[in-house]
Amino acid sequence: MARAGTHIVGLDIGTTKVCVLIAEPRSGGTIDIIGHGSAPSRGMRKGVVVNLDSCVASIKQAVEEAELVAGCTADRAFVGVAGAHVRGLNSRGVVAVSGRDHEVTRDDVQRVLASARAVNIPPDREIFHVLPQEFMVDDQEGIHDPAGMSGSKLQANVHIVTASVTAAQNLVNSVNRAGVEVEEIVLEQLAAAEAVLTPDEKEMGVALIDIGAGTTDLVIFERGAIRHIAALPAGGENVTNDIAVGLRTPIPEAERIKKKHGCALAGLVGEEDTVEVPTVGGRKPRVLSRTLLCEIIQPRVEEIFALIAEEFARSAFDRSLHAGVVLTGGGSMLEGIQEVAERTLNVPVRRGAPAGLGGLAEAAATPQHSTAVGLALYGARRRAEAPARVPHPFVLSRMGDMVKGWLSELF
Ligand SMILES: Nc1ncnc2c1ncn2[C@@H]1O[C@H](COP(=O)(O)OP(=O)(O)OP(=O)(O)O)[C@@H](O)[C@H]1O
Numbered sequence: 001m002a003r004a005g006t007h008i009v010g011l012d013i014g015t016t017k018v019c020v021l022i023a024e025p026r027s028g029g030t031i032d033i034i035g036h037g038s039a040p041s042r043g044m045r046k047g048v049v050v051n052l053d054s055c056v057a058s059i060k061q062a063v064e065e066a067e068l069v070a071g072c073t074a075d076r077a078f079v080g081v082a083g084a085h086v087r088g089l090n091s092r093g094v095v096a097v098s099g100r101d102h103e104v105t106r107d108d109v110q111r112v113l114a115s116a117r118a119v120n121i122p123p124d125r126e127i128f129h130v131l132p133q134e135f136m137v138d139d140q141e142g143i144h145d146p147a148g149m150s151g152s153k154l155q156a157n158v159h160i161v162t163a164s165v166t167a168a169q170n171l172v173n174s175v176n177r178a179g180v181e182v183e184e185i186v187l188e189q190l191a192a193a194e195a196v197l198t199p200d201e202k203e204m205g206v207a208l209i210d211i212g213a214g215t216t217d218l219v220i221f222e223r224g225a226i227r228h229i230a231a232l233p234a235g236g237e238n239v240t241n242d243i244a245v246g247l248r249t250p251i252p253e254a255e256r257i258k259k260k261h262g263c264a265l266a267g268l269v270g271e272e273d274t275v276e277v278p279t280v281g282g283r284k285p286r287v288l289s290r291t292l293l294c295e296i297i298q299p300r301v302e303e304i305f306a307l308i309a310e311e312f313a314r315s316a317f318d319r320s321l322h323a324g325v326v327l328t329g330g331g332s333m334l335e336g337i338q339e340v341a342e343r344t345l346n347v348p349v350r351r352g353a354p355a356g357l358g359g360l361a362e363a364a365a366t367p368q369h370s371t372a373v374g375l376a377l378y379g380a381r382r383r384a385e386a387p388a389r390v391p392h393p394f395v396l397s398r399m400g401d402m403v404k405g406w407l408s409e410l411f
């Protein structure tokens with residue numbers, strides 16, 4: 001089989017599925033999907049590898065499927081990372097502009113980012129993104145690219161993303177053992193945002209909420225940059241479990257019923273609507289009103305959005321979401337969820353799925369694929385910015401080397 005060459009591979013290892021996309025970059029920042037593979041995820045819980053062998057097997061299965069479709073190998077990939085062990089913090093750096101003519105150079109920009117990065121990180125955590133938000137030259141604020149400007153003091157605001165060293169290392173090990181090199185580890189929210197948010201939304205202020213099975217990941221953008229990230233330990237899985245307990249039916253049945261008949265808002269359901277519920281122990285299926293099913297689902301969904309509202313308040317960006325909220329991830333496909341989100345969060349809400357893709361686009365244009373598509377889009381952008389960058393097998397101790405990529409995160 002041919003080697004991947006210029007192809008870009010996005011690898012999303014979720015709680016329910018491992019998803020691999022092989023893409024070919026196109027001009028204008030878009031991509032053609034040339035291969036896709038998906039396998040049930042085993043060995044992952046809430047963004048953390050809990051069983052290495054099962055995780056490796058799932059990755060292998062998804063990779064092989066994608067390789068068969070694409071007709072080339074996926075030997076290195078952009079891999080998503082998320083979960084409660086991933087944290088973000090805002091930081092600021094300041095340096096004196098060094099040149100005699102007081103013109104800001106690329107070197108000054110690197111130095112100010114290094115200064116912003118110099119925060120105390122516990123030894124069990126490692127920085128894997130330093131995302132510039134804006135620069136200030138003397139008193140002038142809101143600068144995107146300060147190089148070439150004149151002044152004596154250069155400041156930078158950045159968002160620093162850190163991950164647990166052991167959790168990230170286990171992720172890298174699983175991918176490596178599946179025969180794939182890690183080209184870069186990427187924050188999943190950053191990837192999903194590439195796939196579903198518009199530049200205008202990011203500029204105006206928007207929150208992207210990725211409702212997965214095990215976690216709900218959120219990111220807030222404002223003035224074009226990431227301001228806040230969080231991961232809540234609840235998602236579609238909790239809704240399914242509630243249905244299984246509430247209707248006394250096995251989990252796979254509860255999952256099927258949720259997808260086929262579930263609705264997050266009881267008021268949207270007709271009073272006559274019914275649902276057939278298989279029971280355990282071979283007894284006859286019961287017929288229940290759909291309203292009853294929704295009354296089980298609604299409190300859990302409201303609880304998830306109440307947690308999100310708390311997180312918004314904590315971020316202090318709750319009043320900056322002028323473009324509202326975008327929901328994505330498999331959990332966002334639940335009927336009525338948009339309405340519940342609007343009521344709880346008091347902002348306009350839309351669903352987001354990847355759009356504008358070429359090639360085998362249909363297979364990837366669903367909310368479950370936002371992260372995998374975003375990883376491929378992110379990869380395409382990185383490669384276009386730094387074509388000479390030699391991809392290296394990912395080693396955690398080399399995270400510090402990623403300085404060279406800082407600027408391109410923003411521009
Ligand atoms: N049509 C649907 N209606 C309701 N829920 C759905 C639907 N389709 C998928 N889901 C739910 O979406 C969840 C899976 O979403 P997704 O594939 O984004 O998760 P994941 O990436 O595997 O998990 P995570 O991001 O938490 O690690 C499951 O809980 C599933 O029940």
Ligand SMILES: [Mg+2]
Nearest residue numbers: 014015212371
């Ligand atoms: Mg996911």
